[in-house]
Amino acid sequence: METGAQTIFKEREGQIHRKGEEPFEMTCNRDSLAGAVSQRACVFCGSRVVLYPIADALHLVHGPIGCAAYTWDIRGALSSGPELHRLSFSTDLQEKDVIFGAETKLYSALTELIDRHKPNAAFVYSTCIVGIIGDDLEAVCKRVSEEKGIPVIPVQSEGFKGSKREGYNAACRAMFRLVGMRETTGISPVSINILGDFNLAGEIWIIRDYFKKMGVEVVANITGDGRVADIQRAHGAGLNVVQCSGATVDLAKMMQEAYGIPYIQVSYFGVEDMAEALYSVAKHFEDKDPDILRKAQEVVREELSVLYPKLQEFRKDLEGKKAAIYVGGAFKAFSLVKAFRLIGMKVVLVGSQTGTEEDYRELYEITDEGTIIVDDSNPLELSSFLQEQDVDIFVGGVKERPIAYKLGVGFCDHNHERKEPLEGFVGMLNFAQEVYNTVMSPVWRFAPRKVKRAREV
Numbered sequence: 001m002e003t004g005a006q007t008i009f010k011e012r013e014g015q016i017h018r019k020g021e022e023p024f025e026m027t028c029n030r031d032s033l034a035g036a037v038s039q040r041a042c043v044f045c046g047s048r049v050v051l052y053p054i055a056d057a058l059h060l061v062h063g064p065i066g067c068a069a070y071t072w073d074i075r076g077a078l079s080s081g082p083e084l085h086r087l088s089f090s091t092d093l094q095e096k097d098v099i100f101g102a103e104t105k106l107y108s109a110l111t112e113l114i115d116r117h118k119p120n121a122a123f124v125y126s127t128c129i130v131g132i133i134g135d136d137l138e139a140v141c142k143r144v145s146e147e148k149g150i151p152v153i154p155v156q157s158e159g160f161k162g163s164k165r166e167g168y169n170a171a172c173r174a175m176f177r178l179v180g181m182r183e184t185t186g187i188s189p190v191s192i193n194i195l196g197d198f199n200l201a202g203e204i205w206i207i208r209d210y211f212k213k214m215g216v217e218v219v220a221n222i223t224g225d226g227r228v229a230d231i232q233r234a235h236g237a238g239l240n241v242v243q244c245s246g247a248t249v250d251l252a253k254m255m256q257e258a259y260g261i262p263y264i265q266v267s268y269f270g271v272e273d274m275a276e277a278l279y280s281v282a283k284h285f286e287d288k289d290p291d292i293l294r295k296a297q298e299v300v301r302e303e304l305s306v307l308y309p310k311l312q313e314f315r316k317d318l319e320g321k322k323a324a325i326y327v328g329g330a331f332k333a334f335s336l337v338k339a340f341r342l343i344g345m346k347v348v349l350v351g352s353q354t355g356t357e358e359d360y361r362e363l364y365e366i367t368d369e370g371t372i373i374v375d376d377s378n379p380l381e382l383s384s385f386l387q388e389q390d391v392d393i394f395v396g397g398v399k400e401r402p403i404a405y406k407l408g409v410g411f412c413d414h415n416h417e418r419k420e421p422l423e424g425f426v427g428m429l430n431f432a433q434e435v436y437n438t439v440m441s442p443v444w445r446f447a448p449r450k451v452k453r454a455r456e457v
């Protein structure tokens with residue numbers, strides 16, 4: 001029988017909190033413990049997921065082929081036009097390049113790819129080995145940019161430099177170099193940039209539609225269904241609306257400092273947070289459009305009149321069932337806790353890869369007694385908690401899926417690979433439907449759940 005000491009490393013005890021057993025205190029924002037097999041990705045991967053959905057840009061990974069393969073087509077980010085982002089280009093560094101340097105190889109690859117694909121900009125990602133051999137990405141990119149007449153931007157994302165969070169920052173610094181390059185004439189004073197939505201399964205189109213009904217112009221999608229020219233004039237928007245805790249908030253801060261554009265943080269998941277996002281934008285522009293709050297209320301009322309009766313149906317069967325959540329950024333976890341409550345379910349485990357102390361304090365405030373809150377967890381811990389809490393469904397991403405299935409637990413993909421839109425009011429309905437189908441599936445009769453008694457783990 002496993003004991004607590006075997007499941008949870010002593011050094012990680014401060015990153016796990018059981019609500020109700022002790023006063024709230026959590027350690028977080030630290031390097032992953034060696035040997036604990038964190039669920040986190042590397043810095044390069046963090047930058048890649050943020051920039052990837054810019055569909056008319058060339059994305060060239062300067063490194064061994066594995067880095068490119070690992071992040072190829074990494075998000076299900078849809079484009080309404082070009083799909084250059086879906087191709088994976090790599091300089092495929094070999095031993096000789098590592099010994100003698102690979103700037104010439106990078107130059108050749110970049111010029112050939114730009115001639116062939118005619119992108120509107122190019123991003124060149126630095127990987128671990130490039131950080132070690134010291135290729136001057138900045139100089140190569142500058143030369144190619146001058147020769148080809150498009151922005152060619154280095155992304156300083158050497159994988160070993162920190163956690164995925166540093167990758168987000170590298171991506172924001174790269175994008176910031178595009179902002180301000182184009183004219184902003186003709187942009188409405190009631191205008192926004194949408195930051196931190198990656199258009200998974202077409203979600204940004206749903207959100208844009210709500211804003212359109214409110215009379216709000218969207219200048220740039222950053223980055224779902226993104227276009228280089230839109231980002232270049234994004235400094236003309238009146239407000240940056242940022243979703244997700246970490247991915248693009250650094251860009252919003254840079255734009256605030258350089259161009260005076262304020263930003264708000266929102267979430268489009270779940271009924272409460274989606275409505276709140278629309279109201280927050282409406283309140284910001286009330287002095288410019290006195291009718292905007294009424295228009296936002298109209299959108300919410302219309303959507304809820306369809307949604308609520310259907311949610312009540314699901315609730316009848318789901319009442320009292322248990323859910324576990326483990327996601328990249330904690331912001332999504334807040335919305336998921338509320339969304340599960342709306343369909344009668346109880347969240348018994350919630351955690352994230354990159355949450356801050358402030359994030360975990362908020363999770364502590366909104367969760368029920370007995371909930372386990374965890375930072376930067378690993379498969380062994382997650383498996384133990386799932387069994388101990390006897391959960392009905394686990395919400396996570398591609399790395400969490402096998403953990404759930406091996407234990408005979410239902411799984412809901414709420415990450416890059418999802419194929420159903422889960423944002424917006426319609427997304428809440430899709431989410432409830434998916435949870436219902438999974439939890440109530442007859443398949444669990446043939447794949448019984450593995451359970452442990454509390455504190456056997």
Ligand code: SF4
Nearest residue numbers: 042044067127128159
């Ligand atoms: S850790 Fe380094 S080598 Fe591995 S994928 Fe990331 S950048 Fe590439």
